[in-house]
Amino acid sequence: MNLSALHNDALDSDLNLNLNRAPNQAQRVRLPVDFDLKACRRLMQGGSKTFFAASLLLPPRIRLAATALYAFCRVADDLIDDGVDKSAAATELQQRLDAVYRAHPHQLESDLALAMVVHQHQIPRALLDALLEGFTWDAQRRRYETVEALQAYAARVASTVGAMMALIMGVRSAAALARACDLGVAMQLTNIARDVGEDARAGRLYLPRQWIREEGLDPDRWLAQPLFNDAIARVVKRLLGEADRLYKRADVGIALLPKDCQAAIRAAGLVYAEIGRELERRGLNSVDSRAVVSSRRKLLLVGKALTIPTRPRRAAGPQGSWEPALQATQFLVDASVQADPVDAPDLGEEPDDDGRVVWLIDLFERREAERLRQNGIAPHSAAYAGASTDADAPRPLAAPPSVPGWTAHIGR
Numbered sequence: 001m002n003l004s005a006l007h008n009d010a011l012d013s014d015l016n017l018n019l020n021r022a023p024n025q026a027q028r029v030r031l032p033v034d035f036d037l038k039a040c041r042r043l044m045q046g047g048s049k050t051f052f053a054a055s056l057l058l059p060p061r062i063r064l065a066a067t068a069l070y071a072f073c074r075v076a077d078d079l080i081d082d083g084v085d086k087s088a089a090a091t092e093l094q095q096r097l098d099a100v101y102r103a104h105p106h107q108l109e110s111d112l113a114l115a116m117v118v119h120q121h122q123i124p125r126a127l128l129d130a131l132l133e134g135f136t137w138d139a140q141r142r143r144y145e146t147v148e149a150l151q152a153y154a155a156r157v158a159s160t161v162g163a164m165m166a167l168i169m170g171v172r173s174a175a176a177l178a179r180a181c182d183l184g185v186a187m188q189l190t191n192i193a194r195d196v197g198e199d200a201r202a203g204r205l206y207l208p209r210q211w212i213r214e215e216g217l218d219p220d221r222w223l224a225q226p227l228f229n230d231a232i233a234r235v236v237k238r239l240l241g242e243a244d245r246l247y248k249r250a251d252v253g254i255a256l257l258p259k260d261c262q263a264a265i266r267a268a269g270l271v272y273a274e275i276g277r278e279l280e281r282r283g284l285n286s287v288d289s290r291a292v293v294s295s296r297r298k299l300l301l302v303g304k305a306l307t308i309p310t311r312p313r314r315a316a317g318p319q320g321s322w323e324p325a326l327q328a329t330q331f332l333v334d335a336s337v338q339a340d341p342v343d344a345p346d347l348g349e350e351p352d353d354d355g356r357v358v359w360l361i362d363l364f365e366r367r368e369a370e371r372l373r374q375n376g377i378a379p380h381s382a383a384y385a386g387a388s389t390d391a392d393a394p395r396p397l398a399a400p401p402s403v404p405g406w407t408a409h410i411g412r
Contacts, residue, residue: 057264057302065121065168068113073161075110077135086139093132101125121168126335131160143219147208147242150192151185151328159184163332167339169261177333178325179253183265185326186246187272193239194275197287200226211235228287236284240276247273249323267305271298 058066076093083089096106103119105111117123134156144150162184166177192199192206199206200223209219215231222232247269254262271293278291293301325333 057267057306059260062165062168062261065117066165068110068117069161069164069168072110072114073131075108076132077138080132080135080139083139086136090132090136090139094129097125097128097132117168122339123164123167124335124339127160127164127332130156130332134160141204143205143209144207145209147211147239148328150189150206150208151326153206154185154188155181155326155328155332158188159329159332163329163336165265166257167336169258171257172337172339173256174325174333174337175322176253176256177336178322178329179250179256181325181329181332182246182253183250183269185329186243186250186269189239189243189246190272190275193236193243193279194286194291196232196236197226197228198290200287207232207235207239211238226287228285232287233284236279236286240279240284243276244273246326252322263306266308267302270301270305274298274301 056063079093080086080089096108096111099105100111100115100118103115105115118128134153137153137156142153144153159181162180163177166172166180171177171180196207203223205219205223207219212219212222212231212235215234217231250269251266254266257265274293274297275291278293279286282289282291324330
């Protein structure tokens with residue numbers, strides 16, 4: 001059996017494990033005989049590479065739910081973003097959520113999987129409603145006057161996913177949820193800083209308009225002719241500074257996560273923060289090109305996430321000393337804390353971090369070799385040494401057979 005088949009078997013095992021542990025409500029979600037969870041996994045593979053790679057570091061009990069959650073988010077974002085009638089698409093998604101929360105989801109893989117997750121992990125409806133609201137803001141091409149308004153957008157399209165991932169991990173303290181939401185906002189601000197030119201050419205402007213005016217530019221005139229200059233560089237640098245502030249806040253909260261989930265979350269944060277460093281190396285010009293973290297650099301960061309020690313919980317101080325949630329994300333924290341609690345997960349044995357590192361090295365090498373073959377370069381030719389590693393070929397990836405198998409906005 002090849003590695004891909006082994007990973008598919010792991011997904012099937014994850015599904016059986018989660019159904020066996022599900023409360024009565026989740027057991028009422030009937031999965032059809034031809035249910036294909038791998039369709040959800042393919043949606044994840046075809047979307048955020050950082051989210052997909054980080055998910056492979058998660059234990060099976062979390063990886064399945066993360067895959068299901070991501071799949072619905074992708075489907076919802078695409079439906080609104082690509083639909084001719086945005087309002088009708090939003091109404092359809094609300095109706096599908098109604099069905100999910102009645103435990104009678106539509107017979108679609110994404111909805112069936114989501115129903116299992118929300119009932120098993122008691123995900124409050126307010127989080128998914130906020131996510132859909134953020135997608136609708138995108139479709140409306142809403143612009144943001146202040147950084148606080150931008151944080152409100154990021155709370156909806158990114159922090160919602162972070163809060164839901166925390167709930168899936170069995171984490172329900174206000175402090176941990178606030179830090180999960182910080183990570184979501186940080187990642188989304190990084191996305192925006194990276195994609196300034198790409199967004200502008202699509203008629204979208206996410207940079208705080210107030211900051212642009214403070215640099216002596218008219219936001220609408222700049223959007224009509226988006227050119228890189230020192231003023232835009234300073235706005236991008238300012239936005240990355242805000243993201244870095246939130247990455248630091250979020251890092252403190254990793255100690256509050258289950259031990260076998262910490263490396264995956266740290267890896268996602270490190271890789272996303274590195275996009276900012278790459279932008280800085282390029283002179284902060286995200287108008288003319290898009291900063292990409294190379295596969296080799298990602299590998300080093302994943303290795304760092306697996307090896308650096310987590311700050312002991314006691315080092316962070318008592319809960320009362322934690323910084324409060326951002327005003328933009330407080331409603332997500334409140335909704336999550338007030339949701340019905342679930343039993344804390346059994347963490348089991350310590351994860352085999354060394355095994356994960358070895359497997360990840362092999363994974364990156366295989367992906368790079370395939371990319372080079374597609375470009376007509378032999379993996380061991382002289383051209384190989386100088387080949388860029390910035391592109392990732394969209395290949396089916398297999399999880400390590402002996403390794404147990406939050407996050408960024410799904411669509412932008």
